[in-house]
Amino acid sequence: MKAQIGVVGLAVMGQNLALNIARNGYSVAVYNRTAERTKKFVEERVKAEKILPSYDLQHFVQSIERPRKIILMVKAGTPVDEMIEELLPFLERGDLLIDAGNSHYADTNRRLDKLSEHGILYLGTGVSGGEYGALHGPSIMPGGTLQAYKLVEDVFLKIAAKTEDGPCCTYVGNRSAGHFVKMVHNGIEYAIMQAISEIYDLMRKVLKMNSEEIGQVFERWNNGELSSFLVEITYKIMRRIDEETNKPLVELILDKAEQKGTGKWTAQTALDLGVPTPSLSTAVFARTISHFKEQREQLSKIFGEKHKVNADKSLLQDLEKSLLFAVFLSFSQGLWLISEASVAYNYNIDLLEVLRIWKGGCIIRAKLLDFLRRILKENPQNVNLLASETAMNFLKEKLPSVLKVSSVAREASLPMPVLSSCIDYLFSLTEENLPANLIQAQRDFFGAHTFERIDKEGTFHVEWQELE
Ligand SMILES: NC(=O)c1ccc[n+]([C@@H]2O[C@H](COP(=O)([O-])OP(=O)(O)OC[C@H]3O[C@@H](n4cnc5c(N)ncnc54)[C@H](OP(=O)(O)O)[C@@H]3O)[C@@H](O)[C@H]2O)c1
Numbered sequence: 001m002k003a004q005i006g007v008v009g010l011a012v013m014g015q016n017l018a019l020n021i022a023r024n025g026y027s028v029a030v031y032n033r034t035a036e037r038t039k040k041f042v043e044e045r046v047k048a049e050k051i052l053p054s055y056d057l058q059h060f061v062q063s064i065e066r067p068r069k070i071i072l073m074v075k076a077g078t079p080v081d082e083m084i085e086e087l088l089p090f091l092e093r094g095d096l097l098i099d100a101g102n103s104h105y106a107d108t109n110r111r112l113d114k115l116s117e118h119g120i121l122y123l124g125t126g127v128s129g130g131e132y133g134a135l136h137g138p139s140i141m142p143g144g145t146l147q148a149y150k151l152v153e154d155v156f157l158k159i160a161a162k163t164e165d166g167p168c169c170t171y172v173g174n175r176s177a178g179h180f181v182k183m184v185h186n187g188i189e190y191a192i193m194q195a196i197s198e199i200y201d202l203m204r205k206v207l208k209m210n211s212e213e214i215g216q217v218f219e220r221w222n223n224g225e226l227s228s229f230l231v232e233i234t235y236k237i238m239r240r241i242d243e244e245t246n247k248p249l250v251e252l253i254l255d256k257a258e259q260k261g262t263g264k265w266t267a268q269t270a271l272d273l274g275v276p277t278p279s280l281s282t283a284v285f286a287r288t289i290s291h292f293k294e295q296r297e298q299l300s301k302i303f304g305e306k307h308k309v310n311a312d313k314s315l316l317q318d319l320e321k322s323l324l325f326a327v328f329l330s331f332s333q334g335l336w337l338i339s340e341a342s343v344a345y346n347y348n349i350d351l352l353e354v355l356r357i358w359k360g361g362c363i364i365r366a367k368l369l370d371f372l373r374r375i376l377k378e379n380p381q382n383v384n385l386l387a388s389e390t391a392m393n394f395l396k397e398k399l400p401s402v403l404k405v406s407s408v409a410r411e412a413s414l415p416m417p418v419l420s421s422c423i424d425y426l427f428s429l430t431e432e433n434l435p436a437n438l439i440q441a442q443r444d445f446f447g448a449h450t451f452e453r454i455d456k457e458g459t460f461h462v463e464w465q466e467l468e
Contacts, residue, residue: 002063003028003029003052004064005029005064006064006068006071007028007030008030008087009072009074009083010030010032010073011073012131012134013073013101013131015041017135017159019045019049020138022051024155024158027051027052028049028051029052033074057087058090062090067094068091068095069095069151070097071098071100072084073101075101077107080099081107084114092119094120095121096121096123096148097115098142098152099122100126100127102126102260103124105179106176108124108175112124112176121151123152124142124144124177125141125142126139126178126185128141128185128186128361129161136161137360137361138159138168138362139168139358139362140156140168140169140361141170141179141185141357143175143176143177143179143181144175144178156169157169160360160361161362162360163356165356165359168358170353172347172354173342174346176347177349180341181354183266184337184338187267187277187283189230189364190259190266190283191283192327193230194286195279195326195418196231196234198326198418199319200214200234202319202414202416205412206311206409206412207311207316212248215234215238217235218231225368226367226368227367228367230364237250256290256293257291259284263283263284266281266337273344275333275337276336276425276429277336279425280337283418285417303413306414309408315405315408318401318402321401322405322419325399325402326419326422327368328371328395330418332372333425335376335383336383336384339383340383355373371394375390375391386426386430402423406423444460445465448461
């Protein structure tokens, strides 16, 4: 009997995805470069599931029914190219490769074109939800041709997370649309994680709350408008006690945050496309700065003691509103980027569908997504959510709290890069008259770059100084 689908790459994500697919009634062939990992997987995790291990790549490919559908769940980057090279001699026209890792969208376009020359279909597919999601239902973002998607639609719809709005999978769009949307998803994830951390920092340093108390607040918030996966894991993290020391584990973790690249790619892409995503970009820099631990230790000594600020627990309601403000603006910046990319790269992405499939399974699932969908439904032509009166009223209602929190943080010399960037983003976009006139004059002064005028059409240059 041949397997209905194959999975290559049996680290955490590949194993869980294979088990999820098998649990949904499909037979799955599995292969991993290092045979030991396959053996361990079969011995320790496979029970009654229809999983057929292979220790030879040709055997693996031949054990799958045609047209073959093979999911690659290997490390992003050159390993994907290497796997494709190895698989190619055994594949036949009409077979489908699905890259379900976090590949860069430009790589996906390149691979798609190369494989199409061989008659092989290719789907660049974002998968979000971590190892738990992969096993119990992720959010799946496939991009490529609709014909390729249709070959695996039934499997994807079955294994995806489910919400009252349906399975968290949709055909995202042409070419690398799926990986692009997953990249921006991660960019938004960086910003929300940073915003939560900034609020946590203020709670512990200004409100002098301990981890248990902070956990209680996040748990309460998770029952309200802020209900989301990232707020939920935050209160769970606050509760975890280290067995060795009996202290909250979070207090023992070094303040250096790692990154794998998707946040950086989002920021780079936003700069390339000329779309403002300051909160997503600054969240990447916040992780970068966290890495300079030794330098921060030295500089904190030179800077000296920071101002002691007194604030009472009534600030908590302002913190809740500030977090909502930051989460909303992080999503809206990311959506604007997706919508510009959709036009620039002919992705043809339906933003409402993207928001729908982010409602379950994925790391940025949040109650707020329903509100975002409502705004988008009311104004489907707006690429920028802020153009909606409903959105603006939501933000303006939060603003007094956000400004209060920002001023407390500033007085205490506490960094709040994402929250601050959100304030400036809102103030900049709602400012009719920015000081960019001066920048234009400066550019023309030293580089003859010319400027436009407000009182007449055309491009102008003046001699600002005597050259001789
Ligand atoms: N971890 C998560 O929460 C998460 C969430 C969403 C998406 N992703 C993405 O999903 C993909 C898989 O993630 P992961 O965390 O499960 O695993 P990973 O640590 O990113 O990659 C390990 C897997 O890649 C294989 N591999 C590495 N280099 C290879 C090469 N040159 N040729 C063939 N195979 C190679 C490894 O095989 P060996 O056993 O032989 O070394 C192993 O199966 C990645 O793209 C990741 O970014 C991960």
